[in-house]
Amino acid sequence: MSVQRIQTNDRLSGATIFSDLVFLSGQVPSDRSQDVAGQTAQVLEKIDALLIExxxxxxHMLSAQIWLKDIEKDFAAMNAVWSDWLPAGCAPARATVEARLASADVLVEIMVIAVRKAA
Structure with a gap:
């Protein structure tokens, strides 16, 4: 079986596909001037686009890993956006932790694993 890569550069792929599994890299917001709710919405839009591609x-998400710059301050706001975005009855296994992210203005990063839809 081969591995398919989507949006690949020298360092990473936006997603990789093996068999029916889809692995997304950690997605970060493009407009980092927004608060955590705005950044989360941007990240979820990126996730939607990659999953569709x-x-x-x-x-069809199986698991999600969420990293927050400040979990005490931002957990509730991030979670509100996440809950509005998530289809009813489709919650993946999930972990959310506080982490020092790659850039000081990134407040949230999300990585997911999903399964492809049946053809």
Missing amino acids: AGSDRS
């Missing part, structure tokens, strides 16, 4: 969607 890979033949999946948010209802």
